[in-house]
Amino acid sequence: MFRDHAFCSYCISKYVGSEINKSVHDVKCPYPECSVVLKPQFLRTILPSEVVEKWESRRCEYSIVGSQRTYCPFKDCSGLLVNESEKVVTSAECPYCHRLFCAQCRVPWHGNMSCGEFQRKNKDPDAKFFKLAKEKNWQKCVECSMYVQKLDGCEHVTCRCGYQFCYICGKTWDYGHECKSNSILERIQSAYYSYTR
Known part of the structure; x- marks a missing residue:
């Protein structure tokens, strides 16, 4: 039980495991309007040990x-x-x-x-990589400098280091983020004009 919100052990275990796989380090109570951050030490008795280990590892990694x-x-x-x-x-x-x-x-x-x-x-292999990254519109994580490729879904991306950012503009992701990138507007307009012709 988390304050006034009760969940079965199985559901909490699946929820926390899912959040950890998404590189979330501060796992919040699954109740939609609740902002309580769960702690691994309080859930050790109901979570599989590998989930707790991975969770603590993510929290440690994010603190560096x-x-x-x-x-x-x-x-x-x-x-x-x-x-x-x-x-x-x-x-x-x-x-x-x-x-x-x-x-x-x-x-x-x-x-x-x-x-x-x-x-x-080895300038040429790097140049080829950066050219490919530019062609595919890959974003570079400002936190760990790794390139991220998004295949589908929304623009909210969580890097393997845990940093969350907008895939379109590269800025830190905040709840309610609205990307104001001109390139996106141009792509939407271009697609619309191509479709209507």
């Missing part, structure tokens, strides 16, 4: 400042890494998959090349 947070560049890992020192870190070993990567370039370790040499040598 974006500039200190990075992710392992290997697609089969993507583990969260935190730079806790003041030093600039280049070569790093992922504590999850134990592979080396460059923390500055955010790519697998590039051997005896400096970051500048590596970026100059």
Whole structure:
């Protein structure tokens, strides 16, 4: 029971699991007009342990400042890494998959090349990626710098780091956000004129 709102253990478990899978870190009571934030420690007895672990991990991840947070560049890992020192870190070993990567370039370790040499040598693949991102209108998360692709649904996007933003204009998502992007208006008008001709 959450204040005056009672829910069965099964429904709360499914609800919290669903919110965690959407990268929500502050899970609110499922009652529509309620704004009480639920805490993992109070639901341990009714939630599966893996849901509680994932929830606490999300809350911990969100509490880390974006500039200190990075992710392992290997697609089969993507583990969260935190730079806790003041030093600039280049070569790093992922504590999850134990592979080396460059923390500055955010790519697998590039051997005896400096970051500048590596970026100059590999300029074309980056250029191709950024060209594709521009063509597909992918948005870049301002919190963790990862690119996000939206396949369908509304413009409200939650990045894997938990940051919520508008997919159209890139601004922080607030309840009632109305995107005022001219490009969207132009696309709608263009589609309308194409349809009516």
